[in-house]
Each structure stands twice: as C-alpha cells, then as structure tokens.
Amino acid sequence: MGISTKEISEVIKERLKDFDASLVSADVGRIVAVGDGIAQIYGLQNAMAGELLEFPHETYGLALNLEEDQVRSVILGEFGHLHEGDEVRTTGRLLEVPVGVPLDDKGPIKTTRTLPVEKIAPGVITRKRVDSPVQTGIKAIDAMIPIGRGQRELIIGDRFTGKTTVLLDTIINQKGKDLYCIYVAIGQNAASVARVAATLEENGAMDYTIIVAASAADPASLQYIAPYAGCAMGEYFMEKGKEALCCYDDLTKQAWAYRQLSATLRRPPGREAYPGDVFYLHSRLLERAAKLNQAHGGGSLTALPVIETQANDVSAFIPTNVISITDGQIYLQSDLFNAGQRPALNVGISVSRVGGDAQTKAMRQVAGKLRLDLAQYRELAAFAQFASDLDTATRNQLERGARLTELLKQDKYQPVPLGEQVAALYAGTQGHLDKVAVNRVIEWTGGFIRFLKSDRQGLLEAIDKQQALDDSLFARLNAAISTFNHQFGIEGYEDQPDPAAQAAPAASKKA
Amino acid sequence: MATAAAKRYARAVFELAQQDGQLEQWARRLERIRELFADPHVAAVLNNPTIATDRREAFVADAPHLFDEEATNLARLLIESGRIDEAPAIEDEFQRLADEAAGRVRATVTTAIELSAHDRQRVTEQLSTQLKKEVRLTVVVDPRVIGGLRLQYGDHVADATVAARLEQLRRRLAST
Numbered sequence: 001m002g003i004s005t006k007e008i009s010e011v012i013k014e015r016l017k018d019f020d021a022s023l024v025s026a027d028v029g030r031i032v033a034v035g036d037g038i039a040q041i042y043g044l045q046n047a048m049a050g051e052l053l054e055f056p057h058e059t060y061g062l063a064l065n066l067e068e069d070q071v072r073s074v075i076l077g078e079f080g081h082l083h084e085g086d087e088v089r090t091t092g093r094l095l096e097v098p099v100g101v102p103l104d105d106k107g108p109i110k111t112t113r114t115l116p117v118e119k120i121a122p123g124v125i126t127r128k129r130v131d132s133p134v135q136t137g138i139k140a141i142d143a144m145i146p147i148g149r150g151q152r153e154l155i156i157g158d159r160f161t162g163k164t165t166v167l168l169d170t171i172i173n174q175k176g177k178d179l180y181c182i183y184v185a186i187g188q189n190a191a192s193v194a195r196v197a198a199t200l201e202e203n204g205a206m207d208y209t210i211i212v213a214a215s216a217a218d219p220a221s222l223q224y225i226a227p228y229a230g231c232a233m234g235e236y237f238m239e240k241g242k243e244a245l246c247c248y249d250d251l252t253k254q255a256w257a258y259r260q261l262s263a264t265l266r267r268p269p270g271r272e273a274y275p276g277d278v279f280y281l282h283s284r285l286l287e288r289a290a291k292l293n294q295a296h297g298g299g300s301l302t303a304l305p306v307i308e309t310q311a312n313d314v315s316a317f318i319p320t321n322v323i324s325i326t327d328g329q330i331y332l333q334s335d336l337f338n339a340g341q342r343p344a345l346n347v348g349i350s351v352s353r354v355g356g357d358a359q360t361k362a363m364r365q366v367a368g369k370l371r372l373d374l375a376q377y378r379e380l381a382a383f384a385q386f387a388s389d390l391d392t393a394t395r396n397q398l399e400r401g402a403r404l405t406e407l408l409k410q411d412k413y414q415p416v417p418l419g420e421q422v423a424a425l426y427a428g429t430q431g432h433l434d435k436v437a438v439n440r441v442i443e444w445t446g447g448f449i450r451f452l453k454s455d456r457q458g459l460l461e462a463i464d465k466q467q468a469l470d471d472s473l474f475a476r477l478n479a480a481i482s483t484f485n486h487q488f489g490i491e492g493y494e495d496q497p498d499p500a501a502q503a504a505p506a507a508s509k510k511a
Numbered sequence: 512m513a514t515a516a517a518k519r520y521a522r523a524v525f526e527l528a529q530q531d532g533q534l535e536q537w538a539r540r541l542e543r544i545r546e547l548f549a550d551p552h553v554a555a556v557l558n559n560p561t562i563a564t565d566r567r568e569a570f571v572a573d574a575p576h577l578f579d580e581e582a583t584n585l586a587r588l589l590i591e592s593g594r595i596d597e598a599p600a601i602e603d604e605f606q607r608l609a610d611e612a613a614g615r616v617r618a619t620v621t622t623a624i625e626l627s628a629h630d631r632q633r634v635t636e637q638l639s640t641q642l643k644k645e646v647r648l649t650v651v652v653d654p655r656v657i658g659g660l661r662l663q664y665g666d667h668v669a670d671a672t673v674a675a676r677l678e679q680l681r682r683r684l685a686s687t
Binding site for chain 1: 663665666667668669670671675679680682683684
C-alpha cells in the first residue's frame with residue numbers, strides 16, 4: 001500500500017494544529033527499588049490510591065500501596081528498562097480504557113472516549129429486576145438454568161470440561177441479536193486465545209465481539225487489570241442503554257496474578273496465600289453487572305465468570321468466594337464429559353437464582369417439569385443399579401429420563417435457536433420420544449428439525465417471534481410430531497396435516 | 512531516603528536544638544559529622560566490628576579539634592549504635608524539620624544557562640508569594656533542558672522547559 005508524502009504531512013499538520021504544550025505540573029518521586037513488576041518509589045507524598053503513575057519511557061504504573069514516605073506501585077507492562085533513581089510522576093488520573101464502537105477491523109480503536117477501569121457498581125436505585133433472558137443456544141441451560149440479562153452466572157468445572165465452549169456457544173448464538181459480547185482471556189496461553197478468536201471469526205461472531213487478552217506471557221499486573229478493563233467496555237454499552245455480555249475466562253488465573261502482586265507488594269498472605277482482599281477483588285468486579293431501569297437507559301451488563309476447579313473441589317477458597325458472589329452456577333463435570341454427555345452439565349447442582357423470570361414463556365411452558373423429571377431420573381437410576389425387577393411406572397420414568405438426557409446433548413459451536421429448542425423439548429417432555437430407541441434420539445432430533453423446516457414452514461419462526469405457545473401452535477406441534485413419528489417408523493402415530501395449512505385455504509375460501 | 516531510625520535521631524536532635532535555641536549550630540555540627548563519616552577511610556575504621564567499640568569511640572573523643580562537645584557526643588552515640596551510615600539522612604531530616612518549623616521551603620530551579628541574580632530574585636519572590644512561605648532557592652544548570660525552567664519544591668515539580676514540550680510534541684506525533 002503506497003502512502004504519499006502529502007498524506008503524511010497532512011496528518012502531521014492535523015496533529016500540530018491544536019498542539020498546545022502546556023506547563024507540566026506534577027508530583028515527583030524517585031525509584032528506590034524495582035523488581036518483580038513492582039516499583040518502590042520514594043516521595044510522591046500526594047499520590048492517590050489507584051492513581052496512574054508515569055515512569056520514564058512511556059511506562060505506566062498503578063499506585064497500590066501508600067506508605068509513610070514511599071509508594072509501592074505495580075508496573076503495567078515491561079519493567080526491564082527502569083532503573084533506581086528514575087523519576088516517577090503522578091498524572092492525577094485513574095486508569096482508563098478507550099471505549100466506543102470500533103469502526104475498522106483490525107487497526108487501533110479510534111475513539112476519544114475513555115472510561116475508568118475501576119468504577120463503583122450501579123446502586124439499587126438505578127437497577128431493575130432481571131426479567132429478560134440471554135439465549136445461550138444451549139438446550140440444557142436455556143431450559144433449566146436460564147441466564148437473565150444483568151445476571152452473574154458462574155461457569156465452574158475442572159480443566160477440559162467445556163467451560164470455554166459454553167461461553168463461545170453463547171457468544172455465537174448472539175449473531176443477529178442485540179447483545180454486544182466481550183470475551184476477556186486471562187492468563188491463558190496465546191494459542192488458546194488465538195483459537196478462540198479464530199472460532200469466533202469463523203462463525204461470524206467478531207462483528208459484535210470484543211476480545212480483551214492478557215495472556216500467560218503478560219505481566220501479572222495486566223492479568224489483574226484485564227477483567228476490569230473488559231467490564232468498563234461492557235459498561236459503556238450498558239450506559240448507552242444497550243445490552244452487553246462480559247465473559248471472564250478465567251477468574252482463577254486473575255486471583256493467581258493478584259496473589260503474586262500482593263506477595264511482591266508485601267501484603268500479608270491469608271488462606272491459600274491469597275491476600276485478605278481477594279474476595280473484594282471478585283465482588284467489586286461482578287457487582288458491576290446490572291440491569292438498569294428505564295430512567296437510566298434500561299441497558300444491561302451480564303457477567304459470565306469462569307472458575308477452574310482442581311479435582312472437582314468446589315470448596316476451595318476462590319470457588320466458594322465466587323459461588324457466593326454470583327447468582328447461580330453452571331457446574332461442568334469431567335466424568336459426564338468423558339461419558340459423552342456434552343455439554344457436561346450437572347443439572348442437579350447447577351442453579352440459576354433468577355429462575356423462570358428470565359425465561360421466555362414458550363420455554364417455561366415446555367420445560368417447566370424438565371428439571372424435576374431429570375432430578376427424579378438420576379435418583380431412580382442410582383437405585384435401579386441394584387434392583388433386578390422394576391415396576392412399570394419406575395421403568396417408564398427411567399426410559400423417559402434416558403431420552404431427555406440424550407435430547408440435551410448437542411455439538412459445540414452449534415447453538416440451537418429458541419424455536420428448535422422448544423419444539424424438541426416439547427416432544428421429549430410430552431413423551432413422544434418414549435418409543436424411540438435411546439441411541440436414535442439424536443438422529444430423531446436432527447430429522448425432526450429438518451422436517452419442521454421443510455414441511456411445516458412458519459412454525460419455528462412463529463415460536464421464535466411470539467416467544468409463547470398458544471393453542472394453535474400446540475396443535476401444529478402435535479400434528480408435526482405425530483406425522484414425523486409415523487415417518488420415523490414408530491407405532492401408534494399417523495400422518496396429520498398441518499392445521500395452519502388447512503385453516504388458511506378455508507379462510508380464503510370464505511373470503 | 513530517611514529511614515525510621517534516622518528520623519528518630521533527627522527528631523531528637525531537632526527537639527534538643529529547639530529547646531536550646533541552637534538550630535544553626537546543630538545544623539553545622541550535623542554537617543561536619545556527615546562530612547567526616549563520608550570519608551571512606553574513616554568509615555572503614557568506624558564500621559569495623561573487629562575493633563572494640565570503646566576504641567572506635569575514642570577515635571572521635573580523643574580528637575577535640577574535630578568536633579565540639581555536643582557533636583562528639585552525637586558522633587559517639589552513632590558509632591556505638593552502628594548508625595554512622597545514617598548521618599546524611601539525619602542531616603536531611605533535621606533540615607526538613609527546621610525548614611518546616613521556620614515555614615521555609617527549599618526549591619530547586621533548573622535552567623539551561625545560568626540565571627541572573629535578578630531572575631533568581633524574581634523566581635524566589637513569585638514562589639514565596641504563591642506558597643506564602645520563605646523560599647530558599649538552589650540553582651542548577653543543566654544544558655539538557657534546552658530552554659525554559661523547571662522548578663521543584665518538595666515532591667512537586669512544575670516543568671516549563673523546552674525539553675518537556677518537545678517530549679509532549681513527540682508523543683503527540685507518535686500517538687495513533
């Protein structure tokens with residue numbers, strides 16, 4: 001690409017036009033010691049807590065410890081070029097990130113607007129109860145653990161249980177919807193972040209997604225700041241009355257980074273060597289998720305933090321902290337994952353404390369009993385391992401449960417739209433799958449959706465649009481299931497034409 | 512940088528000096544002690560733990576031409592407690608306390624060329640009217656500032672040098 005010298009001089013002129021070199025007035029101190037990403041600075045009597053400090057060579061730091069005649073600061077970025085005796089200045093500003101809608105694909109974000117990285121969470125007066133859902137496109141979650149806009153739902157599990165996949169599915173499912181997504185990668189290796197970016201790109205999700213990355217190679221200070229920076233970007237959308245979703249993947253690594261900083265800042269270690277304020281580290285971040293009321297624009301920021309457990313130990317320090325902060329958790333288990341149940345969701349101990357308020361009516365209508373059915377199924381399944389002969393009712397319940405479990409399986413990066421979820425779950429919960437062999441349930445589901453799209457046009461769209469099922473939609477669904485079951489070769493079902501298709505010509509005849 | 516110990520010694524000396532009305536004398540004594548202890552040969556002997564403490568103390572006590580009586584006592588105390596490295600910090604802290612008590616501010620002005628006596632007077636007056644305190648000005652000549660001046664008092668700096676402006680300009684041009 002050729003750039004003419006004229007263009008360059010234009011740019012320079014533009015920049016020089018309103019250049020006004022003003023007098024620099026600041027507080028100064030000198031570096032006494034530097035190391036491990038921490039600088040010990042003598043002086044800076046008037047530094048504020050959390051103030052941005054300016055080191056030589058355009059390096060910045062954050063004043064964290066204010067002591068009697070020195071300040072300890074974390075250095076944001078590389079620190080190899082700093083020396084003892086270097087001058088440090090206060091800036092009078094807090095740490096900020098640029099926000100706005102990036103206009104171009106890859107270049108730097110062109111915006112003049114910045115928001116502080118650390119901010120007080122919205123108060124009670126400005127909030128509204130969570131009342132609308134974030135459609136994740138994952139059947140098990142949308143049906144049983146609905147996530148509301150403005151909610152904080154924890155995703156917790158061991159390594160390789162599909163935590164990131166849940167996030168990516170959710171982000172991909174927002175395509176063409178009104179939710180801006182922010183994916184914050186903390187302490188992951190750069191290859192993983194690249195893979196996430198590639199997946200989102202392939203699925204066309206980068207049009208509405210921001211990735212904030214502090215990879216494992218970045219200094220601990222950046223890994224500590226990254227979630228707050230991502231949150232500030234989400235708040236920008238929320239304050240403009242829009243809806244945003246912020247995924248923090250994962251907060252365990254952030255806690256590690258903060259532990260490292262605190263240890264090098266010589267703050268006293270507590271349980272598991274975390275500093276005393278590690279709870280506040282996460283609570284102040286997650287409290288910033290909110291649903292604002294109409295007087296404040298009606299925007300929302302949903303938080304999906306991720307915590308990685310070691311050997312399913314949810315009673316470790318950081319998992320218990322974040323469980324208590326969030327409004328529910330999605331618990332992923334490696335044994336379920338290895339048994340082929342994907343997403344490897346443990347329905348029994350996963351909850352959403354917002355509950356049915358954040359579910360569409362259609363989903364409530366078909367999935368209301370699902371959670372209970374599955375819970376009973378698991379209990380019975382545990383018993384049935386010992387029993388040799390079971391009564392019919394129990395056997396039926398076991399059969400139903402096995403099929404429902406099968407119905408909730410889905411492939412990664414293939415979120416299911418609301419209409420398809422409702423149709424499939426309706427068939428499952430109403431017992432229309434009971435005569436389908438368990439190992440053919442996935443095949444049945446795929447075929448049924450294809451059948452609805454080709455032979456019962458308008459049905460899925462109607463459910464998506466109305467978000468509730470009325471008598472006519474129920475009738476259409478029943479007819480469709482009966483016809484498809486007949487085609488699938490299941491006894492006791494017969495072909496039934498689409499009631500809507502009949503009604504329409506009849507109406508036109510009358511007219 | 513003043514350590515906690517240096518501050519404690521300085522405060523003790525300062526309170527004693529204030530009580531006796533001997534601030535100026537004590538400032539000179541501290542200066543002399545600092546100068547003597549700064550000599551690497553002297554410090555090597557006084558810091559040497561293989562020489563008995565009383566012999567090291569005798570080194571200053573037996574040389575009345577070095578210090579007067581009060582200064583000798585302080586020097587002996589510092590030798591005995593192994594704090595001779597703190598002497599510069601004690602002097603700095605003492606100066607700070609004395610300045611604070613007298614409502615004085617020490618300021619450093621850095622320029623590329625030597626300031627004329629008249630300009631120096633103007634800077635001093637301007638600053639003292641602004642701070643409402645007596646200003647003691649130290650003048651530093653540093654050609655690297657290119658032009659303008661840089662004023663530092665306490666932890667505060669006001670930078671109006673050409674070097675600082677050029678740096679601002681460089682950043683502006685390099686920014687995205």
